[in-house]
Amino acid sequence: MKNIFRILALALIVAACARGAETLKLEPNAILHFEFPDLPDTLETLASGEKQPAQLTAQLPENYSRDGKFPLCVYLDGGDGGRGDRPGIARAIVGSTNFICVNLPLFKRSYSTNDGALVSLDDFDTVSHAYRVMLQKLFEAVPNITAEHSAFGGFSNGAHTTALLIAGQDEFILHYFQAFYIAEGGSFLAENTLQKESLKHCRFLFLHGDYAGSVPGTEPQGFLLLGRAIQYFAKEQNLDFTTIVMQNTEHDLPPKYMTITGQWIRGEKLPVTETK
Numbered sequence: 074m075k076n077i078f079r080i081l082a083l084a085l086i087v088a089a090c091a092r093g094a095e096t097l098k099l100e101p102n103a104i105l106h107f108e109f110p111d112l113p114d115t116l117e118t119l120a121s122g123e124k125q126p127a128q129l130t131a132q133l134p135e136n137y138s139r140d141g142k143f144p145l146c147v148y149l150d151g152g153d154g155g156r157g158d159r160p161g162i163a164r165a166i167v168g169s170t171n172f173i174c175v176n177l178p179l180f181k182r183s184y185s186t187n188d189g190a191l192v193s194l195d196d197f198d199t200v201s202h203a204y205r206v207m208l209q210k211l212f213e214a215v216p217n218i219t220a221e222h223s224a225f226g227g228f229s230n231g232a233h234t235t236a237l238l239i240a241g242q243d244e245f246i247l248h249y250f251q252a253f254y255i256a257e258g259g260s261f262l263a264e265n266t267l268q269k270e271s272l273k274h275c276r277f278l279f280l281h282g283d284y285a286g287s288v289p290g291t292e293p294q295g296f297l298l299l300g301r302a303i304q305y306f307a308k309e310q311n312l313d314f315t316t317i318v319m320q321n322t323e324h325d326l327p328p329k330y331m332t333i334t335g336q337w338i339r340g341e342k343l344p345v346t347e348t349k
Contacts, residue, residue: 144221152190153230194261257326281318
């Protein structure tokens with residue numbers, strides 16, 4: 074009798090797994106949503122006090138098929154980073170074909186109103202662990218993701234987070250992504266990061282506005298000077314590094330420059346007037 078109950082229990086487990094697989098439909102334009110209640114609170118939760126589990130949301134391209142290979146385009150938003158439920162921003166950047174578009178939230182080890190929400194070097198372990206867990210779940214769910222042409226980046230605090238992972242030499246991120254785009258952020262790249270051998274195979278896009286005082290606590294033209302310094306280090310290391318000054322732009326990533334970022338991610342030739 075015990076054996077019968079064990080067989081029935083096993084059958085129920087198999088059936089439940091089958092039902093779970095059916096609900097995750099890998100088809101063109103499908104939106105995949107995952108929650109991670111065991112991960113630390115996101116920055117958005119820490120800032121707002123509204124408890125919600127960390128989320129990853131991805132949208133498959135309109136030409137998705139199980140036979141092809143598809144890179145990722147990951148976008149990290151600024152400020153508190155949001156809830157990880159807006160893959161449409163990455164899609165607006167890279168387009169609706171060929172790339173799986175992903176939105177992740179931001180993380181901090183701790184948060185206080187005095188310290189603010191800006192991601193810092195102290196947050197590396199928290200961010201690194203969270204993204205490894207979240208992206209690994211996506212890789213398991215979508216087996217035909219490829220690292221070739223995969224891009225990772227963000228705006229403002231999302232750009233700082235991207236630069237933090239690069240500066241910290243995150244093995245997981247550097248293994249699965251070959252291109253990094255950083256808009257209105259990324260000061261960690263100035264910390265002798267670009268001389269690392271592990272970055273030789275990567276491409277970098279650095280975008281910043283043309284306004285004065287663009288980095289709190291720095292001299293006027295903060296990002297402009299930062300961009301020049303980073304570009305100098307990149308040239309010294311013979312890296313594939315492109316800098317774009319966003320004309321008539323303050324702390325923003327306007328649609329025009331989202332389009333140019335998408336062109337860069339896809340490997341297309343950029344307008345000569347935009348590159349520096």
